[in-house]
Amino acid sequence: DGGITQSPKYLFRKEGQNVTLSCEQNLNHDAMYWYRQDPGQGLRLIYYSQIVNDFQKGDIAEGYSVSREKKESFPLTVTSAQKNPTAFYLCASTLTLAGGTDTQYFGPGTRLTVL
Amino acid sequence: GQQVMQIPQYQHVQEGEDFTTYCNSSTTLSNIQWYKQRPGGHPVFLIQLVKSGEVKKQKRLTFQFGEAKKNSSLHITATQTTDVGTYFCAGCPVNRDDKIIFGKGTRLHILP
Numbered sequence: 001d002g003g004i005t006q007s008p009k010y011l012f013r014k015e016g017q018n019v020t021l022s023c024e025q026n027l028n029h030d031a032m033y034w035y036r037q038d039p040g041q042g043l044r045l046i047y048y049s050q051i052v053n054d055f056q057k058g059d060i061a062e063g064y065s066v067s068r069e070k071k072e073s074f075p076l077t078v079t080s081a082q083k084n085p086t087a088f089y090l091c092a093s094t095l096t097l098a099g100g101t102d103t104q105y106f107g108p109g110t111r112l113t114v115l
Numbered sequence: 116g117q118q119v120m121q122i123p124q125y126q127h128v129q130e131g132e133d134f135t136t137y138c139n140s141s142t143t144l145s146n147i148q149w150y151k152q153r154p155g156g157h158p159v160f161l162i163q164l165v166k167s168g169e170v171k172k173q174k175r176l177t178f179q180f181g182e183a184k185k186n187s188s189l190h191i192t193a194t195q196t197t198d199v200g201t202y203f204c205a206g207c208p209v210n211r212d213d214k215i216i217f218g219k220g221t222r223l224h225i226l227p
Contacts, residue, residue, distance in 0.1 A: 100207030
């Protein structure tokens with residue numbers, strides 16, 4: 001059964017701690033994306049990767065870091081430098097590098113709450 | 116910068132009434148996509164429009180792409196409780212096929 005998995009579904013962290021969100025896909029998709037969703041704000045792109053060991057900043061990359069060591073994995077680290085990290089984080093992938101014209105497949109999301 | 120504006124932000128309709136959400140881009144788009152996110156869920160792809168003036172239908176849903184490829188609309192006929200959720204449009208600027216810009220979405224509430 002192919003798809004995108006994100007874990008955990010809910011995550012609580014203390015302020016000042018780094019936290020890593022997992023995203024795995026077995027769709028053999030080339031490109032992967034991280035979005036942040038806040039109430040009433042839609043989806044804002046944090047980082048995306050079109051190929052292993054390469055990634056680009058999105059619109060709101062400050063305070064976040066990513067890695068793409070394997071094609072199927074694209075973890076996101078929310079660092080202590082992110083001023084307002086509490087949000088719903090969505091991972092997505094596209095079959096091709098053309099993320100703008102290809103269907104985005106989303107994972108179930110991780111809801112991060114920083115206390 | 117490039118933006119995709121979506122209105123209205125919220126819409127409450129009686130079950131059985133029609134619903135429309137509109138999407139407007141500050142720049143010409145090569146395509147527009149529509150996604151639906153159920154409450155507590157994640158966005159799911161509905162459709163993609165590519166041609167100027169294109170109209171596509173999925174049962175009670177009608178999608179349109181403007182002639183200038185800068186605007187789009189989603190119309191739902193005779194809404195049902197299963198239509199509840201947030202509808203997002205997402206556009207790809209011309210000559211930037213690696214980039215997609217999401218609108219902020221329209222949240223649809225159905226009153227029984």
